[in-house]
Amino acid sequence: MSLLDRMRVIRPPDLSRYRRLVVDGQAVGWVAGELAARLRDHDKVFAVGDGTVMLSPRLRGYAERTAAVDAVLRSLRSGGWFRGWRDEAYPVGISFGRRLFEMERAAVPAFGVRAYGIHVNGFVGEGPDLRLWVGRRSRQKPTYPGQLDHLVAGGQPAGLSLEDNLLKECAEEASLTPDIVRRARPAGIVSYLLENEEGLRNDVLFAYDLELPPDVVPVNADGEIEEFYLWPIERVIEELSGTGDFKFNVAFVIIDFLIRRGFVGPEDPDYLELVHRLRRRPAADIVR
């Protein structure tokens, strides 16, 4: 029954089962043994070694790498890999500002590359009177149906700037107009690494704070959110501490918000542990 319980859902994966994906000298992801074995059939694009899978250094630049990787992914897809193909490109790199190439979204967890997302803390008022907009995910959604969510959150595809993605997601998920969305300010990141049936989720979430005028009421336009609530911050803390009803990574971003805005302070015995768990260095960097 604590905020730290929300962070405990993540157990560090056993990285010994993976090879590092190296592109242009940078470790950008993780590839499990079975996929690495398949990539041996594509040795003009990938060099599979004992501890690494290296993208051929003969591929130079963003477009050339993207095209070569895409051809391999499509070939593997026809062999049954990467279910849920979306025809949506995700950027690959150890930083969003330094992208090396792009890759079909459905293949991202199999390669353990960082996936970037945007999460918007939408709120009204400040201090003890602050209220946070909370969404209830549609019960029809394939992932985390019925769980509590942010005002707006979504993945970051390759073709859009962060700002354009923010405008698009805020329009689709909450019918917010550009003049309102432009008030959003970036406020840091939350990062984590976890293992599931798709592979590794090596996520970096960009948190935005968006103070809404009291008369702006979000209306979902894409069917992904069933209902919005405007909850006093104590109610949010109560739900977060006492239940697992918030989608796990939404909980992380809200805990970060609580810390940045002083709703959780350093006298809390879990304070340091919370702060450190919110910003686990993505594994691509920490392993030598």
Add this chain to the structure above:
Amino acid sequence: MSLLDRMRVIRPPDLSRYRRLVVDGQAVGWVAGELAARLRDHDKVFAVGDGTVMLSPRLRGYAERTAAVDAVLRSLRSGGWFRGWRDEAYPVGISFGRRLFEMERAAVPAFGVRAYGIHVNGFVGEGPDLRLWVGRRSRQKPTYPGQLDHLVAGGQPAGLSLEDNLLKECAEEASLTPDIVRRARPAGIVSYLLENEEGLRNDVLFAYDLELPPDVVPVNADGEIEEFYLWPIERVIEELSGTGDFKFNVAFVIIDFLIRRGFVGPEDPDYLELVHRLRRRPAADIVR
């Protein structure tokens, strides 16, 4: 010439030269070989093993541990250890909210235990018009003379609550009255580990944001600050990016402030690296 240059002053220490200090099953610090050898003479208090220095589990509770360690420190002090003895107790523990005992401040780096501090970002206005109060340290100070500093910053001794320490430091360093200081909100932490001639600095800095009314002008009362400036945030960013004039850990806390308030955003190629370097997990936790 970048914010990241400010973070690069810290090189991770070679921890193989240290033994972990273990208290009540928790790794709370690091002890170098020479001190570990001396502690063998005090085997009722410390058990020196191959990789650890363990505080005797027969010592139970805060007061008993504190008294036993203090007696050892005073004995070593008479043999020339711990120069600059201050008769000021620092709390020891892996979290400020879970203190296990306290220890003379001058001995803290020799035991590599976490030292907590408070750093106050004092500012006026918001958004692009925000101005930050910056202090110039006295040229007479033994440490970092003449460097740029926060409005208020100081170590966190054991006998005071964080709030009382904040009130005390804000009065001494900037003549701020309690009604003003109580507006300060905790906003997270900056942590780092570095090695210097004293031993290990295993620091956790609690950042506070304090919005000051435009008519409040800080006046230093303890001779530690020579002058205060109220700088537009662009000027602060310029100084931070281009010079090493800010005291190193003050630079960290201000970079964290810039990120939290959106003055540095995710399109910056160094964004992720900055965020992660600001919150290095103190080493006591990461080594198994």
